Amino acid sequence: MNLDPTAFKSAAHDAMGNESLRVALARMKTHFVVGRLMAVNRFGDFEAMREAGKAIRDYAIGSLDTLLERFEESVTARGGHVHWARDAAEARAIILSILREAGAKSVTKGKSMVSEEIGLNPHLVANGITPVETDLGEYIIQLRDEPPSHIIGPALHLSKEQVADTFRAAHTTLDAERPLGERQQLVAEARRVLRAQFEGADAGITGANFLAADEGAAVIVTNEGNGDLTRLLPNTHIVLTGIEKVVRDLGDVSVLLRLLTRSATGQNISTYVSVMTAPMGRAGDGPKNFHVVLLDNGRSKLIGTEAQDVLRCIRCAACLGHCPIYGAVGGHAYGATYSGPIGAALNPNLLGIKEASHHANASTFCGRCAEICPVKIPLPKIMRYWRAREYADGLAPKAAVLGLSAWAFLAKRPALYRLATALAVRILKALSGRRGAVRSLPLMGGWFLVRDFPAPSGKTFHELWKAQS
Amino acid sequence: MSSRESILKEIADRRLRRAPEPEPYHAPLETSDPVAMFAERAAWAQTQVKILDRMADVPAAIAELLRAKNMAASVHLPSDAELNALPWGNTLTVKTEPPGPDDTAVAIAPFAIAETGTLAYAARANSPASWHFRPGFEIAVLHANSVLPQMEDVLARIKQTMGPIPHTINFVTGPSRTGDIEQTLELGAHGPKALAVLIVRG
Numbered sequence: 001m002n003l004d005p006t007a008f009k010s011a012a013h014d015a016m017g018n019e020s021l022r023v024a025l026a027r028m029k030t031h032f033v034v035g036r037l038m039a040v041n042r043f044g045d046f047e048a049m050r051e052a053g054k055a056i057r058d059y060a061i062g063s064l065d066t067l068l069e070r071f072e073e074s075v076t077a078r079g080g081h082v083h084w085a086r087d088a089a090e091a092r093a094i095i096l097s098i099l100r101e102a103g104a105k106s107v108t109k110g111k112s113m114v115s116e117e118i119g120l121n122p123h124l125v126a127n128g129i130t131p132v133e134t135d136l137g138e139y140i141i142q143l144r145d146e147p148p149s150h151i152i153g154p155a156l157h158l159s160k161e162q163v164a165d166t167f168r169a170a171h172t173t174l175d176a177e178r179p180l181g182e183r184q185q186l187v188a189e190a191r192r193v194l195r196a197q198f199e200g201a202d203a204g205i206t207g208a209n210f211l212a213a214d215e216g217a218a219v220i221v222t223n224e225g226n227g228d229l230t231r232l233l234p235n236t237h238i239v240l241t242g243i244e245k246v247v248r249d250l251g252d253v254s255v256l257l258r259l260l261t262r263s264a265t266g267q268n269i270s271t272y273v274s275v276m277t278a279p280m281g282r283a284g285d286g287p288k289n290f291h292v293v294l295l296d297n298g299r300s301k302l303i304g305t306e307a308q309d310v311l312r313c314i315r316c317a318a319c320l321g322h323c324p325i326y327g328a329v330g331g332h333a334y335g336a337t338y339s340g341p342i343g344a345a346l347n348p349n350l351l352g353i354k355e356a357s358h359h360a361n362a363s364t365f366c367g368r369c370a371e372i373c374p375v376k377i378p379l380p381k382i383m384r385y386w387r388a389r390e391y392a393d394g395l396a397p398k399a400a401v402l403g404l405s406a407w408a409f410l411a412k413r414p415a416l417y418r419l420a421t422a423l424a425v426r427i428l429k430a431l432s433g434r435r436g437a438v439r440s441l442p443l444m445g446g447w448f449l450v451r452d453f454p455a456p457s458g459k460t461f462h463e464l465w466k467a468q469s
Numbered sequence: 470m471s472s473r474e475s476i477l478k479e480i481a482d483r484r485l486r487r488a489p490e491p492e493p494y495h496a497p498l499e500t501s502d503p504v505a506m507f508a509e510r511a512a513w514a515q516t517q518v519k520i521l522d523r524m525a526d527v528p529a530a531i532a533e534l535l536r537a538k539n540m541a542a543s544v545h546l547p548s549d550a551e552l553n554a555l556p557w558g559n560t561l562t563v564k565t566e567p568p569g570p571d572d573t574a575v576a577i578a579p580f581a582i583a584e585t586g587t588l589a590y591a592a593r594a595n596s597p598a599s600w601h602f603r604p605g606f607e608i609a610v611l612h613a614n615s616v617l618p619q620m621e622d623v624l625a626r627i628k629q630t631m632g633p634i635p636h637t638i639n640f641v642t643g644p645s646r647t648g649d650i651e652q653t654l655e656l657g658a659h660g661p662k663a664l665a666v667l668i669v670r671g
Contacts, residue, residue: 024651031652044497052494062488065480078633084473136658137649153652160650187647187655194659195570215634225602225645225660232599232637243476254620255494265648269585271514272660273640280636284547284597290636296476304484 003147004335005351008358011333021330024157032321035266036372043262053259054376057312060247061303067213067246068294074216078278080290088118091295095120095205095238096127098291102236104129104202108194110220110227111135112207113151113315114240114295116337117350120205131205132197134226136190143170149331149339151317152264157330160186194226204230204287208241209314210256211292214249217277218292221261221270228274237287239276243294244311250275256314259374263316298349306385310345312375317342319369319379325362334359341369341379348386354395360386421460429458496584496619503583503616504668510586514643515656517665524610524669525556531608532560534665535573540606545574549595552577552610567597568604576600578609578666580623581616585642588666589623592637601639607661609641613670 004011015021040046060067072082083098085091091114099107107124109115109131121131121142133142137154141147143166148154155163164180167189180186206227208218218239220227231237247253253275261267280286302308320326320340331339336356338346344363347356360383369379390396410417432438432455440448457464470478500506508518521530535542542561545568546552552575557563568574576596580589588609592598601607617623620640627634645660656662 027652031648049494049496052491055488055491056494058486058488059491062486064485065477068477068480078636084471084476086472086475090472134659135649136647140649153649155649156652158650163650183650183653183655184657186650187658191570191657191659198659217634223646223648224658226658228602228639229599229659232602243480250624251493251621254624255496257620258496268510268513269587269640269642271641271643271646273587273642275634275638275640276636277634278636280592284592284594285599286592286636294476296479300476300479300483303480304486308486 003337005347005356005359007335008333008362011335012329012362015329015333020159020162021157024159025327025330028156028321028327032266032318036263036318036321037266039262039266039268042268043258046262049255049259050374050376053256053314053374054312056247056252056255057314057375060252061244061308061311064243064246064300064303067248068243070213071211071216071246074214075277075290075292076216078216079281080216080278080292083291083293085293085295085297087297088295091118091240091293091297092120092123094293095240096123096129098236098238099124099129099203102203102289104234104236106197106201107131107203107205108198108201108230108234109133109138110204110206110222110230111138111154112205112240113148113337114207114242115205116148117297118240118295120240132194132201134194134198134224134230135222136187136224136226139190139194140166143167147332147337150320151315151338151342153317157332198229198233201230201234203236203238204234205238205240206230208239208245208292209260210253211241211246212248212250212253212275213246215275215277217250217253217275219250219253219257219273219275221257221273223265223267223271225272228272231274231276232286235287236289237276237279237291239290239292241292241294242299243296244299244313260314260316263318263372263374302349307345307349307382309377310342310379310382312377313342313346314375315342316374318372318374322368322372324364324366324368341383342377345377345379345382345386348389353386353390353393356386357390357395360390418460418462422463425456425460426458428453428456495621498584498618500583500618503618504613506583507581507586507616508668510583511643511666512586514586515646515664516586516643517663518668519665520668520670522669523671524551527555527610527667527669528557528561530667531575534608535561538606538663540573543573544608545572545600545604547576547595547597547600549577568600570603571605572603573606573608574600574604575608575610578611579615580626581611581666582618582620582623582640583616584619587620587640587642589627590639590641591627591631591635592639593635598637598639601641602645602660604661605657606663606665609664609666611666611668613668616668
């Protein structure tokens with residue numbers, strides 16, 4: 001598994017030629033996009049709730065220090081432990097030491113993007129601990145040694161035939177002749193195989209969709225129930241999440257949940273919403289040890305910058321499903337944990353402006369992501385901020401800087417600009433001939449491969465305007 | 470400086486845009502009959518709903534559910550006094566060990582949410598949380614007067630009646646499912662493959 005965000009251009013090019021990926025991505029339109037729209041319309045005044053969600057998240061980010069301290073106090077009072085990690089390496093070390101203390105050899109895992117962000121699995125394997133992803137999509141990509149291609153549908157780039165091949169290669173003790181042609185057969189096989197893993201696990205690691213400061217609660221949503229078996233069956237439960245996930249209380253969480261599930265999958269609520277506050281104590285069953293690892297990893301550095309609003313994100317992935325770029329190239333082309341518009345807004349901070357430069361630039365600025373974001377993150381504005389930073393830091397590609405400088409030179413000199421544009425439209429008209437369309441231009445072979453350029457009238461807007469008035 | 474101090478200092482040193490504390494938002498919901506709304510919306514999420522007149526009718530209703538599904542006449546019961554007091558008779562075998570992935574388990578749901586057709590469980594000694602995820606078929610028994618309009622109401626009621634909130638609260642809406650293969654819904658991922666709710670009016 002090799003993540004290289006700088007290879008975005010060539011990876012995107014390859015992705016667009018991948019027929020099975022194209023089929024998989026086309027499904028998003030009917031599933032995620034239509035599903036979300038129907039759920040939003042069923043709800044009624046979704047707009048008012050988006051405003052409420054935005055206010056809740058803005059308040060939380062503006063009071064992050066006090067809320068985190070309150071969260072820690074609440075968890076500790078109930079017998080849990082809170083750990084603070086400045087970066088990925090610290091988070092990995094903390095988790096490893098908790099697992100070692102628990103004598104854990106086998107660890108089940110609920111779906112966690114933060115775990116992907118810090119590269120937890122390879123670190124555990126290198127230290128003799130076996131992590132088993134239990135979300136079906138995460139399990140499939142773990143078997144294939146791939147990163148997730150989507151925040152909530154990590155394996156959505158795959159067909160059921162590819163999943164069947166993966167299961168046949170991995171589950172070698174099962175009958176080689178068993179039928180795996182139906183999705184239900186694949187789901188049933190994963191259920192059987194993973195149940196044994198749940199029963200035998202020494203520890204479970206989940207993420208958190210939200211943290212509630214007043215109650216000291218970590219809240220997760222799942223549809224499969226894997227997060228709960230991960231928490232409840234082993235002796236030790238570790239929650240790994242980002243510091244920005246905290247809000248005031250479970251009342252705030254109830255509001256954000258309504259936004260999250262409708263935006264993510266078009267559900268009024270996920271099948272399972274679990275509020276996890278403490279070790280089991282004397283009650284029923286559950287983990288004897290409860291740990292929460294809070295990861296910064298550059299999040300706090302966004303506070304006070306023009307990119308601060310990205311911290312409101314609740315990871316619903318609606319911006320991925322609505323993005324024409326993501327829809328064309330999928331998640332793997334980004335070469336990073338987070339893809340799509342939210343990836344383009346997060347990655348320059350997480351990976352470096354130079355490393356993630358292609359992400360912030362891979363946008364048509366159509367604005368759909370900001371239009372549907374449940375907490376109204378101005379994603380194009382944040383991408384523009386990273387582009388400006390790239391330019392200011394002298395990291396923009398030479399060709400782009402040269403082109404923009406030339407354009408700026410013209411644009412600042414109106415007479416010259418008019419002359420140049422008047423010349424350009426006349427040349428284009430002449431080139432189009434009687435066909436009424438330009439068929440090719442130097443250096444633009446790729447663009448003209450599948451398109452013609454409609455011929456201009458031969459006059460600029462300025463000239464036409466002057467003639468009219 | 471510890472990581473904790475360093476993170477908190479980093480946050481405090483930034484130009485924190487302290488936002489005004491937002492007023493609580495109340496999601497709109499019009500319901501004159503929470504039980505009917507619960508039943509309708511639970512069905513949206515593939516939950517089977519039956520309405521009974523008395524608690525004593527529960528065992529017979531369960532036997533019927535199992536017959537209709539061609540499942541073994543056998544149920545796993547937690548050590549819950551209200552459930553154990555029911556007239557289980559001889560038609561159903563009652564087991565007390567944790568249910569396996571193809572077994573049927575019965576639970577009392579202390580609360581439910583009308584807005585989403587959701588059951589709410591609070592982990593307690595007589596109500597083990599993992600039992601909502603282990604079985605193949607979960608049958609929940611729900612008193613009609615435990616159906617509250619919204620999640621906020623359930624959380625408030627739990628805080629009122631249970632003291633410190635339980636270590637785990639599980640909100641359950643329908644059987645376990647996944648869309649991870651070709652974005653197409655399949656039931657029975659890790660949790661129950663089917664979910665039924667018996668609402669008891671009496």
